[in-house]
Amino acid sequence: MKTSLVILAAGIGSRFGGGIKQLEHMGPAGEIIMDYSIYDALAAGFDEVVFIIRKDIEEDFREIIGNKMEKVYPCKYVFQELDDLPEGFSLPEGRTKPWGTGQALLACRGVVTNPFIVINADDYYGKEGFRLIHDYLVAHAEGNPYDFCMAGYILDHTLSDNGGVSRGVCSVNEASDLVKVTETHNITKTETGAAVPTGEGEWTPLDPKSYVSMNMWGLTPAFIETLAQRFPAFLSNLKEGDIKSEYLLPSIVDDLVQEGKATVKVLPTPDHWFGVTYKEDKPAVVASIQKMIADGTYPSPLF
Numbered sequence: 439m440k441t442s443l444v445i446l447a448a449g450i451g452s453r454f455g456g457g458i459k460q461l462e463h464m465g466p467a468g469e470i471i472m473d474y475s476i477y478d479a480l481a482a483g484f485d486e487v488v489f490i491i492r493k494d495i496e497e498d499f500r501e502i503i504g505n506k507m508e509k510v511y512p513c514k515y516v517f518q519e520l521d522d523l524p525e526g527f528s529l530p531e532g533r534t535k536p537w538g539t540g541q542a543l544l545a546c547r548g549v550v551t552n553p554f555i556v557i558n559a560d561d562y563y564g565k566e567g568f569r570l571i572h573d574y575l576v577a578h579a580e581g582n583p584y585d586f587c588m589a590g591y592i593l594d595h596t597l598s599d600n601g602g603v604s605r606g607v608c609s610v611n612e613a614s615d616l617v618k619v620t621e622t623h624n625i626t627k628t629e630t631g632a633a634v635p636t637g638e639g640e641w642t643p644l645d646p647k648s649y650v651s652m653n654m655w656g657l658t659p660a661f662i663e664t665l666a667q668r669f670p671a672f673l674s675n676l677k678e679g680d681i682k683s684e685y686l687l688p689s690i691v692d693d694l695v696q697e698g699k700a701t702v703k704v705l706p707t708p709d710h711w712f713g714v715t716y717k718e719d720k721p722a723v724v725a726s727i728q729k730m731i732a733d734g735t736y737p738s739p740l741f
Contacts, residue, residue, distance in 0.1 A: 467739035538684025564709025583660035594646035606651030616702035
C-alpha cells in the first residue's frame with residue numbers, strides 16, 4: 439500500500455531569506471526543520487512527498503528545497519491560492535489572509551490518491567508519530583475510508599519557554615478514540631504545567647498531561663472529498679465583512695466526529711515537539727538537533 443506525506447508549506451514568505459522561520463538553518467549542514475520531517479517520514483515508510491505551496495514561491499521553493507528533495511524522494515507540488523474558490527464564490531474585498539489548512543489540503547484533490555499524513559512545515563515532530571501513523575494507515579487501508587488517526591502529543595511536550603502557543607486540546611475515550619478537539623490559543627507554560635488567560639489577570643489551568651493535536655493527521659482521499667463538499671457551506675456562512683475566518687482541519691475533523699461519520703484513533707506519541715514559534719526558540723532547537731546528532735538519532739549531513 440502506497441502512502442503519502444503532505445506538507446503544509448504555503449505559509450512560507452514570498453521572499454526567501456532572513457525572517458522566514460520555515461527556512462531557518464537548524465542543523466550543522468544548513469538543514470531546516472522540514473528536512474528532518476521528510477527524513478523521518480521516509481524512514482517510516484512513506485512513499486512520496488506532496489508540497490502545498492503558493493504559485494508565487496514555486497521557483498524559489500524548488501531551487502532551495504524541492505530540487506534537493508527530488509534527488510532522494512518522489513515529489514509533487516500543489517498550490518494554495520486565495521482565489522481558488524468553488525463556483526459561485528469570489529474573493530471578498532480586502533481578504534488577504536489565507537483560507538486555512540482545510541482549503542490548503544483541498545489543493546491536493548485528484549493529486550493525493552493514497553492514504554496520507556499531513557504535517558506543518560515548521561514543526562519538528564520526532565520519529566514515532568510518523569511510524570505510528572504510517573503503520574495505522576497501511577493496516578486500515580482496506581477498511582472504512584473515514585477511519586482516521588492522529589498523533590497524540592502530551593501537552594507539556596509541546597510548549598514554548600518564550601510565550602503562548604495554539605494547540606488542539608483533545609478529549610479521548612478509553613478506546614483511544616478522539617471524542618472532541620478544541621482549538622485553544624495562547625497556551626502558556628507555568629510553574630505547575632500550563633494555562634490559558636481568561637482576562638483580568640485570570641488564568642484557567644490545563645492538564646499538562648492531556649493529549650493535543652499538532653496538526654499531524656492520518657487521513658484518506660475521502661477526507662479531501664469531504665473538504666470539497668463542505669467548503670461552500672463554510673463560505674456561505676461567513677458574516678458580511680468577515681475577511682479573517684479560516685477553514686481549519688481540526689474543526690472539520692471534529693465536525694465529522696460529532697456527526698458520527700468519522701472515527702479518529704489517537705496514537706500516543708512520546709516525542710517532544712519543537713519549533714520556532716518565537717525567534718528566541720531557535721537556540722534551543724539548534725541545541726536539541728545537535729544532541730540528537732551526537733546520540734546517533736540523525737546523521738550529519740542529513741541527506
